[in-house]
Amino acid sequence: xxxxxxxxxxxxxxxxxxxxxxDEATGAVIPPIYxxxxxxxxxxxxxxxxYEYSRSGNPTRTALEGNLAALEEGERAFAFASGLAAEDTxxxxxxxxxxxxxxxxxxxxxxxxxxxxxAVPWGLAHSPAPVSDLDAVRAAIxxxxxxxxxxxxxxxxxxxxxxxxxxxTVAHEAGALLVVDNTFASPYLQQPLTLGADVVVHSTTKYCxxxxxxxxxxxxxxxxxxxxxxxxxxxxxxAVAGPFDAWLVLRGLKTxxxxxDRHCDNAEKVVDFLVAHPQVSDVIYxxxxxxxGHAVASKQMKRYGGIVSFRVRGGExxxxxxxxxxxxxxxxxSLGGVESLIEHPGxxxxxxxxxxxxxxxxxLIRLSVGIETADDLIADLERSLGDGPA
Ligand SMILES: Cc1ncc(COP(=O)(O)O)c(C=O)c1O
Numbered sequence: 001x002x003x004x005x006x007x008x009x010x011x012x013x014x015x016x017x018x019x020x021x022x023d024e025a026t027g028a029v030i031p032p033i034y035x036x037x038x039x040x041x042x043x044x045x046x047x048x049x050x051y052e053y054s055r056s057g058n059p060t061r062t063a064l065e066g067n068l069a070a071l072e073e074g075e076r077a078f079a080f081a082s083g084l085a086a087e088d089t090x091x092x093x094x095x096x097x098x099x100x101x102x103x104x105x106x107x108x109x110x111x112x113x114x115x116x117x118x119a120v121p122w123g124l125a126h127s128p129a130p131v132s133d134l135d136a137v138r139a140a141i142x143x144x145x146x147x148x149x150x151x152x153x154x155x156x157x158x159x160x161x162x163x164x165x166x167x168x169t170v171a172h173e174a175g176a177l178l179v180v181d182n183t184f185a186s187p188y189l190q191q192p193l194t195l196g197a198d199v200v201v202h203s204t205t206k207y208c209x210x211x212x213x214x215x216x217x218x219x220x221x222x223x224x225x226x227x228x229x230x231x232x233x234x235x236x237x238x239a240v241a242g243p244f245d246a247w248l249v250l251r252g253l254k255t256x257x258x259x260x261d262r263h264c265d266n267a268e269k270v271v272d273f274l275v276a277h278p279q280v281s282d283v284i285y286x287x288x289x290x291x292x293g294h295a296v297a298s299k300q301m302k303r304y305g306g307i308v309s310f311r312v313r314g315g316e317x318x319x320x321x322x323x324x325x326x327x328x329x330x331x332x333x334s335l336g337g338v339e340s341l342i343e344h345p346g347x348x349x350x351x352x353x354x355x356x357x358x359x360x361x362x363x364l365i366r367l368s369v370g371i372e373t374a375d376d377l378i379a380d381l382e383r384s385l386g387d388g389p390a
Contacts, residue, residue, distance in 0.1 A: 011071065011188060012257045019066025019250070031063040033247045056235050060243040064250040065218075068208075071187040071253065072200050074220035076227040078234050079246055083183065083203025084110055085239035086217030088118070090199060091148075093233040094177060094226070097123025100145040102176075104131045105357060108156040109350040111181070112358055115150075128357055131155060131162030132293055134170060141174045149174075152181040153190075154297070157309050157345040157366040159284050161293025164300055168196030177226070183207070183336070188260040189302045193222045199230075204241075206336030207306075210252035210259050214245050259338065262371040263306030266340075269374040270367065270381065274310050279318070279385045281363070284309040307335060308367045309345075314389030316362035319344055321389070323365060328372060328380035335368030340377055342367055 009017070020031045036058075039051040051057050061079050068077035080086040091114075095101070103115055105128035115126050129140040131151045141149070149171040153162040164180060171178040179199045180192035186207035192200050202208055204216035221227045234240060241249070267285065274283045286297035287304030297304055312318045322342075323331050329342035333349050343349060346362045353359055369377065 014070040015067070015188075015256050016254045018070035019068075020063040031060050031247065031250065033243045034059045035243055054243070055238050055240055058240075058243050058246070060250070061241055061246040064241065064246040064253075067250055067253055068187070068202075068218050068220055071191075071256075072182070072193055072220040073191055074193050074200065074222055075224055076231070077218055077220040078230055079204070079241035079249070080217040080219070080234070081239045081241055081245070082215050083201065083205060083217035084114055086201055086203075086219050087111060087114055089233045089237050089239060090179065090201065090219055090230065091115070091119050091124070092237065093229040094199075095119075095124055095147045098145070099124055099147040100142045101126045102129050102137055102140045102146060102149045103127070104150070104152050104155050104160070104162075105129055106155045106158045106160060106360070107150075107152060107358060108181070108183075109352040109358070111150075111152075112356070113352045116356075130160065131167070132160045132296075134163065134166055137167060138170050138174075141170070141176065143174055146174055146176045148179050149176050150179045150181070152184065153300075154184045154286055154293075154305060154307065156184060157307075157350065157360060157364065159184075159286055159291070159293075159307060159309055161286055161291075161297045163296045164190075164192050164195040164197055168198075171198075172196075184305055184307055185301055186256060186260055186305075186336075188256050189264075189305060190300055193220065195300060198222050198226060204249045204252075205334060207256065207260065207263075208253055208336075209249045210256065210337060211248075212334060212337030212339065214248040214252075216241050216245050216249050218249075259371060260306070261303070263369060264303040266371065266374045266377060267304070267306045267308050267367075267369040270308055270369050270377055273378045273381065274308070277382075277385060279313050279388050280310050281313050282311040284311075306369045308369055310365055310367075311361060311363045312365065312385070314363070316346070318389040319363045319365050320347070322384045325384040325386070326380055327383075328376050329367065329384075335366075337368070338371050340368060340370035340372060
């Protein structure tokens with residue numbers, strides 16, 4: 001099957017085949033882990049396949065980057081040591097001191113910390129705006145100075161939805177680029193570049209890797225000019241994905257479609273259970289018709305994802321108790337693995353935004369619904385929620 005044919009294939013075919021041809025020498029169907037820092041040259045400058053040093057390029061990483069570009073329908077993809085390393089590289093590739101960013105008012109805490117505590121001292125300014133409010137995003141833009149409108153959709157952990165197509169227009173009218181953190185949806189559920197976004201960010205640690213066994217990040221870009229700037233910074237800054245990590249993410253991507261469908265099936269069942277539970281005061285899931293972003297999510301997402309957030313009666317202490325009692329749901333940060341996770345964003349993933357405008361409610365619990373047997377997940381939540389606060 002030619003690469004051209006692969007690019008035109010369905011999502012699952014691309015997930016399994018894009019980015020790699022079986023090895024010429026051995027026929028190996030899966031790319032080897034090229035654990036090498038350097039490459040023999042056939043005479044000075046005589047590079048085999050363009051490889052000279054593994055910070056600049058490594059065949060296992062190339063396979064992952066080709067695969068991700070095909071899945072997100074981008075021009076090129078770049079794999080990094082973590083999602084935050086990808087974000088840092090992108091910020092420096094696209095901005096200079098004095099520039100301004102619009103960011104989600106409920107951004108992932110680590111993204112906010114990177115921008116607020118690292119990029120601001122470097123010389124960038126930012127304004128938070130709700131991704132679901134086009135007028136607020138437009139009002140936050142400083143014409144001429146805003147270089148990036150940065151969104152997550154769904155956001156972490158409040159699952160707000162931004163209209164990617166409309167936000168791309170707003171950003172482009174102001175001469176800015178639209179960057180979409182697509183970690184929560186994964187390329188299976190949503191492809192922002194096809195809706196007008198300029199760059200997709202992934203923490204591949206999450207659904208792309210899918211097995212909670214690797215930390216990684218990626219950028220996928222729509223046009224060559226941005227690709228060249230990112231490629232230069234990826235090499236100049238050097239926060240690349242190592243070959244083993246790249247291999248793990250590539251292996252995860254092969255099953256992304258089937259995993260995501262099961263994540264969504266289970267999340268929908270968990271949502272039905274939580275909505276009917278007397279100890280739950282609010283269930284936040286874009287698949288609910290009552291969710292304010294439901295119509296936009298239905299337009300731009302294939303399904304609504306595996307993350308469910310909910311608020312409990314009884315305040316913070318009850319939320320902490322529920323997290324502590326769960327057994328099938330493992331208490332832990334991160335998300336997107338095959339196993340279900342439960343966490344308290346206020347004290348865990350989003351502790352770094354406490355006391356800022358981005359602070360999250362203290363009675364909020366976030367679930368990353370895994371692909372276990374749905375009845376076991378529901379029984380675990382039923383037992384953990386109990387009859388209410390102790
Ligand atoms: C939405 C989102 N973006 C980015 C990141 C950062 O990725 P990493 O932890 O791989 O650096 C995370 C991590 O939780 C995330 O949830």
